[in-house]
Amino acid sequence: MKLNYYVLWVEDDDxxxxxxxxxxxxxxxxxxxxxxxxxxxxxxxVVEEIHKTGLINFDILLIDFNLRNSESGDSVIDSIRNNNIFTDIIFYSSDKQSIIDSIKEHLFEGVYHSDRKELEDKFEKVFKTTIKKIEEINSMRGLIVGETSELDALIEEHLDFYIQPEFIGKFDVEKFLSDKIFxxxxxxxxFLKEEYSNIGVKALLPHIEAIRKWELLRGILKVNKTxxxxxxxxxxxxxxxxDDVIxxxxxxxxAQVIVKDDGKEVLKAFVGEEHYEYDDDSFKKIREDLIKHRNALLKLKD
Structure with missing residues (x-):
């Protein structure tokens, strides 16, 4: 899930x-x-940044169209159009008509314009459209995770049936377990014991599951509080x-997407016999928790 929201803002009034x-x-x-x-x-x-990075890291651009001691906004429009930049842009100015005229002159589509005093409201509206795009990407990621999980569940469901004696008895399960599992x-x-003996705990970290790494870190920190x-x-x-992350x-x-009786889509997660439902409010809480834990880990690093 993408937690950082990147804004490139061009404004000369401190x-x-x-x-x-x-x-x-x-x-x-x-x-x-x-x-x-x-x-x-x-x-x-901005033109320099376009040539350098293509602005691919930014989710939205805010550009004062008529900066003092600067080129006109026309130069930015030309650079954006000529370099296939598809990031959402809000051009703003006290003279909004100058933006509209320039956009028409350059046949430039897919951008927003705003009077300076209306910028706060325009920003929130455009921001909400951009996070929908982010959420669509994450929905696809979630779809892939969900589909592969369902395939895993189907295999396990079939196995639960086919390990009955009349079926598994025809298969050399002892050899399979010996050769493939044990x-x-x-x-x-x-291998892990030898690596630990030669190198120490660091050699084991790539092989330890996330929850054990968390427990190991907390255990070490508890005896090193000073x-x-x-x-x-x-x-x-x-x-x-x-609870918040793992x-x-x-x-x-x-998890899978389900449609409730009122037509609202929610994400339903299944763990064992229990299930959990997530909607927009719970997604917001999850993002906040992830940011909180990441910030704590970064602060600990500093």
């Missing part, structure tokens, strides 16, 4: 930028995303990591 960017950051946070705003003060800096597990155990003042606070924040991932790996 005071107005500071006030307005704080409002926009609050909007992004309110929807459960982490705002990362990169500011530029000149339009030619030998591989024994070989892996032997190393950093932040460790105690981290342990408190991180205490729900299993269990959520496990539930989503066994």
């Amino acid at each position: 005071s107005w930028y500071k006030t307005t960017s704080e409002l926009f950051s609050e909007t992004i946070i309110d929807y459960g995303f982490n705002p990362i705003i990169q500011r530029k003060k000149k339009l030619d800096e 030998v591989k597990l024994e070989a892996k155990l032997s 190393h950093k003042a932040y460790i105690s606070e981290f342990l408190s924040i991180n205490a729900r990591y299993q 269990e959520i991932r496990n539930k989503f790996a066994h």
